[in-house]
Amino acid sequence: MSEPSVFTRIRTGDIPGEIISETENVFAIRDIAPQAPVHLLVIPKTERYRNVGELAAADPGLLGEMIAMAGSLAAEHADGDYRLVFNTGANAGQTVFHVHAHVLAGGLEEKELRA
Ligand code: 5GP
Secondary structure, three states, rough: OOOOOHHHHOOOOOOOOOOOOOOOOEEEEOOOOOOOOOEEEEOOOOOOOOOOHHHHHHHHHHHHHHHHHHHHHHHOOOOOEEEEEEOHHHHHOOOOOOOOOOEEEEEHHHHHHOO
């Protein structure tokens, strides 16, 4: 078994971090290095999937649950509009290989909207 991911360690209380939303299968935290006024991470509890491609192929329902939570959080923490980003692969900036969605919202700057 490999070590638990940083996200799992936050969820289980092994390292500090607030769980801002949680369902049976999915949870959300604030990104430690926000790139937008609202920058949240939505994460499935299972670590089985390393990236969104693997997740979509194996369990599209779980991906749908992540997207539903992203929408709810954007409505709760911003005006309901949001950008959803899944970095996939190290060369695309992925650093944590436990699939997660970045939810960016709250009045994005021009440079963030062009990215
Ligand atoms: P990736 O680069 O894999 O798409 O996204 C990983 C994200 O996790 C990064 O945006 C990074 O800031 C965030 N992150 C890494 N370590 C921690 C942590 O200990 N706590 C929180 N809240 N976010 C983290």
